[in-house]
Amino acid sequence: MMSHSKLAEIFNKDEAKVNWHDKALWYVREKRDTAAHHVKGWEYLRDLASGIKANVLSNLDNYLVEFEKNAQSNGIEVHWASNAEEHNKIVYKILTQNNATKVVKSKSMLTEECHLNPYLESKGIEVIDTDLGERIVQLAKEPPSHIVLPAIHKTKEEIDVLFQEHLGTKPSNGDPQYLTNEARKHLRDKFLNADVALTGVNFAIAETGGFVVCTNEGNADMGVHLSKVHIACMGIEKIIPREEHLGVFLRLLARSATGQPITTYSSHFNKPAPGNAIHIVIVDNGRTEQLSREDFRSSLSCIRCGACMNTCPIYRRSGGFSYNATIPGPIGSILSPGMDMKKHSSLPFASTLCGSCSNVCPVKINIHEQLYKWRQIITKEQKQPLIKKTILKITGMVLGRPKLYAVLGISVRWMLKYAPRFMVYSKLNAWGKSREFPKVENGNFDQWYKNRKNNG
Amino acid sequence: MGKSSILKSIKENKPTLISLPEIDVNSFEETINLVETFKKNVESVGGNIKELGQIQDLDLEIKNRYPNAKRIFSQISESVLGNVQISEQTKPKDLENLDLAILKGVFGVAENGAIWISDEQFSIRILPFITNDLVLILQKKDLCQHMHHAYKMIANRTRTFGLFISGPSKTADIEQCLVIGAQGAMSLTIFLI
Numbered sequence A: 001m002m003s004h005s006k007l008a009e010i011f012n013k014d015e016a017k018v019n020w021h022d023k024a025l026w027y028v029r030e031k032r033d034t035a036a037h038h039v040k041g042w043e044y045l046r047d048l049a050s051g052i053k054a055n056v057l058s059n060l061d062n063y064l065v066e067f068e069k070n071a072q073s074n075g076i077e078v079h080w081a082s083n084a085e086e087h088n089k090i091v092y093k094i095l096t097q098n099n100a101t102k103v104v105k106s107k108s109m110l111t112e113e114c115h116l117n118p119y120l121e122s123k124g125i126e127v128i129d130t131d132l133g134e135r136i137v138q139l140a141k142e143p144p145s146h147i148v149l150p151a152i153h154k155t156k157e158e159i160d161v162l163f164q165e166h167l168g169t170k171p172s173n174g175d176p177q178y179l180t181n182e183a184r185k186h187l188r189d190k191f192l193n194a195d196v197a198l199t200g201v202n203f204a205i206a207e208t209g210g211f212v213v214c215t216n217e218g219n220a221d222m223g224v225h226l227s228k229v230h231i232a233c234m235g236i237e238k239i240i241p242r243e244e245h246l247g248v249f250l251r252l253l254a255r256s257a258t259g260q261p262i263t264t265y266s267s268h269f270n271k272p273a274p275g276n277a278i279h280i281v282i283v284d285n286g287r288t289e290q291l292s293r294e295d296f297r298s299s300l301s302c303i304r305c306g307a308c309m310n311t312c313p314i315y316r317r318s319g320g321f322s323y324n325a326t327i328p329g330p331i332g333s334i335l336s337p338g339m340d341m342k343k344h345s346s347l348p349f350a351s352t353l354c355g356s357c358s359n360v361c362p363v364k365i366n367i368h369e370q371l372y373k374w375r376q377i378i379t380k381e382q383k384q385p386l387i388k389k390t391i392l393k394i395t396g397m398v399l400g401r402p403k404l405y406a407v408l409g410i411s412v413r414w415m416l417k418y419a420p421r422f423m424v425y426s427k428l429n430a431w432g433k434s435r436e437f438p439k440v441e442n443g444n445f446d447q448w449y450k451n452r453k454n455n456g
Numbered sequence B: 001m002g003k004s005s006i007l008k009s010i011k012e013n014k015p016t017l018i019s020l021p022e023i024d025v026n027s028f029e030e031t032i033n034l035v036e037t038f039k040k041n042v043e044s045v046g047g048n049i050k051e052l053g054q055i056q057d058l059d060l061e062i063k064n065r066y067p068n069a070k071r072i073f074s075q076i077s078e079s080v081l082g083n084v085q086i087s088e089q090t091k092p093k094d095l096e097n098l099d100l101a102i103l104k105g106v107f108g109v110a111e112n113g114a115i116w117i118s119d120e121q122f123s124i125r126i127l128p129f130i131t132n133d134l135v136l137i138l139q140k141k142d143l144c145q146h147m148h149h150a151y152k153m154i155a156n157r158t159r160t161f162g163l164f165i166s167g168p169s170k171t172a173d174i175e176q177c178l179v180i181g182a183q184g185a186m187s188l189t190i191f192l193i
Ligand code: SF4
Pocket: A256, A301, A302, A303, A304, A305, A306, A307, A308, A309, A331, A357, A360, A361, A362, A363, A364, A365, A367
């Protein structure tokens, strides 16, 4: 099992690409800031979202039962899966019951987590990912490297070559308009011939038994409304109590994700179309275990906006694949050790604990504090030298670049001397001696470091 | 056994009940020009928007904007451009080559340029997605400020299928370059009456 730092080294071989990746994500982060500043009561919205999710986790069983009852009374079939294997089997069973061999799927991190595609493919089912970014990585036989921007690690030239090979496109030097249009034609054909459409669920409403799916491309709806059968897969934590709560979450989600005021399509499914069927698969797969961990429970409030990735200095410079987990970045580094601590033991160290993730999180998860808590647990259970080596590598690799020193105002020697101590044991103000942690509204990492430098 | 074991595990592991916050909508109220804000946001999400003095101008405007549209579905009695019929026998795939759909929007949301439409406006769910271009007609009086109002406005609807639609389909999955026209409609034009 390769550690985060080893994998990050691989990503860092192409420095131009890393710089581009870094800037592109920071740009998305800035768009998020602008969008947030245009909303009156933004901080109150975040408080509400956080409070609603906290209530959900404390009453989850009742909400799930209420949701099931209401969904069923609207003609939706509800299935429950304790783990990935059960989830995959349920989906496959629905497919066989409908004699389906062709499936179109819109974005769903849960089905990634369950490795549904390889499972279905081994049974002879064709599964086509229909989000453009997901289709790109599917053709490249890669997983997504970001939960909202699945192909952010790919250059347009790479996509050009990929499309030439798989879709028979002409060389275009990576013209995004041309490539997107070719993908549209290719996917049209897949939509028109699919037997079953699979989607994720952004929010499931206990009060109504309905659910909402958000996309910009319209790919979820194209799949669903052209097929007879719609299978929607959701983790147990996707529940919200009342429909009016969508007002809170839809205002936060797209602004936090890409800086848009809302996604292009926010589709509300309550009843199947006449003659069609909707199935919902509700999945645990380790979530109730995470619920039991008081310190990490709130990580289940995540609405998968990706803001913590876009803002994270380590993520931006190490890439999604360096985390080797379904959900990369800061939130993934809290969720993954909960699934498999040994495999993911290096992830909580892939952070500077700068707190920028917690500052942008629309549901106010204390991400960096949870990372710190995982470190304490992992440090206790694993050999020290390994941990120290890991930290040194991360520090050296991600922060150890001449241009960054200037920004960071620190020396490699300083880092090597103090980094292990800081990264394992520090509270937030460890960069200073006993000063208060600088208060950074929607914390800008560079600015924070700049201030640090100025303040000595 | 999925359901019972999941529910049991939640019961054992959940924290004590934390109360559900009430949404204080007053915190979000602003005095804004609804029409202007809506227009600005529609444009920012890649949509076209035009105010029409009178609905009689509608067909002329549509013809100007979509001169090549041949197969057109219209749900608006004021437009005579529709030449595609949708009946109970129509299959979603039959609309594969639809050039233009003209539908009524129920109401618009100023803060994000979104318009609510539901299967009451389009008898076949694939319609607003599969059509090459989409025109929505909206009454100026049917605008609300933000999503909290929006959910109040649809609270008593018959719940089947409906959506907020904000601009044309789009993607930025290739090097973050925004491309309008992904898998759904290639353009969205809103006529405000
Ligand atoms: S943890 Fe917060 S910021 Fe990160 S993806 Fe989840 S909701 Fe977004």
